[in-house]
Amino acid sequence: MFVKICGVTSEEDALLAVAMDADAVGFNFVSGSPRQIAPQAARDIARRLPAEALTVGIFRDEAPERVVSIVNEAGLRGAQLHGRESIEATRYVAARVPFVIKVFRADDPALARADEYGAQIVMLDGARPGSGETWDWDLAAAVPDGLKLLLAGGLTPDNVADAVEAVRPWGVDVASGVERSSGAAGGKKDPRKVRLFVANARAAAPAAEPGPDAIPYDWIDDT
Structure with missing residues (x-):
C-alpha cells in the first residue's frame, strides 16, 4: 500500500512523514493554497530527505512548461496535476x-x-479536489482497468482502513486529515495522526501487497 503525505510545508513534517514510513511527500505550488510553498523552500527540504523518499510537486491548471520547470528547479521526482489539465498538457x-x-x-x-x-x-478526489471532503467511494469503479488508483479526499486515520477495504486502491493520499487541527496554519502535521494513518492504511491492504509493482518507478536508481 503506497502512502503519500501531501501539503508538506516544513522540513520537520517531511522528515516526520518519512520516519512514519510514508512512501512520498507532496509540496503544494498552487497559488493561494494555505499549504503553498516556494520552489526553493521545497528544494531545501527535498535535498535533506533520504533517497528512498519520493517527492512530488502539486499543481493546478498551471502551464505545462512551468510545471516541468518547477519540478526540475525544486529537484523533485514527480508532478501531481490537480486541475482540469488536458490530455495533451498531461x-x-x-x-x-x-x-x-x-x-x-x-x-x-x-x-x-x-x-x-x-x-x-490516477488520483480520485471529491467534488472540490484538495478540499479534504469525503465522497462516494463506489464511484471509484469508473476508473479504467489497469491503472494505479491513488485514493484521496477526506481520508483520516479513522476512516482510511474502511476506504482501503471498500475500494482496494493502489495507494492513499492525505493532507488535512493528518494535520493538528482543521485548517491548521501552514498545514502543520500531527505526528500521532500521521503514524496512525500510515499504520491503518497498511493494515487494511490485501495480504499480497506490496508486490513488485508497488512503486511508480524505481526513483532510487535515478539518484
Whole structure:
C-alpha cells in the first residue's frame, strides 16, 4: 500500500512523514493554497530527505512548461496535476518528468478516458479536489482497468482502513486529515495522526501487497 503525505510545508513534517514510513511527500505550488510553498523552500527540504523518499510537486491548471520547470528547479521526482489539465498538457509533462499523478473528481466524465493521459497514477478526489471532503467511494469503479488508483479526499486515520477495504486502491493520499487541527496554519502535521494513518492504511491492504509493482518507478536508481 503506497502512502503519500501531501501539503508538506516544513522540513520537520517531511522528515516526520518519512520516519512514519510514508512512501512520498507532496509540496503544494498552487497559488493561494494555505499549504503553498516556494520552489526553493521545497528544494531545501527535498535535498535533506533520504533517497528512498519520493517527492512530488502539486499543481493546478498551471502551464505545462512551468510545471516541468518547477519540478526540475525544486529537484523533485514527480508532478501531481490537480486541475482540469488536458490530455495533451498531461502528456507533455509526463514526457519530461519521471512520473505524473493525474487527479480527477470522482464524478468527472473525463475519468472514463483516464488511461489516455499518459500518467503513471490516477488520483480520485471529491467534488472540490484538495478540499479534504469525503465522497462516494463506489464511484471509484469508473476508473479504467489497469491503472494505479491513488485514493484521496477526506481520508483520516479513522476512516482510511474502511476506504482501503471498500475500494482496494493502489495507494492513499492525505493532507488535512493528518494535520493538528482543521485548517491548521501552514498545514502543520500531527505526528500521532500521521503514524496512525500510515499504520491503518497498511493494515487494511490485501495480504499480497506490496508486490513488485508497488512503486511508480524505481526513483532510487535515478539518484
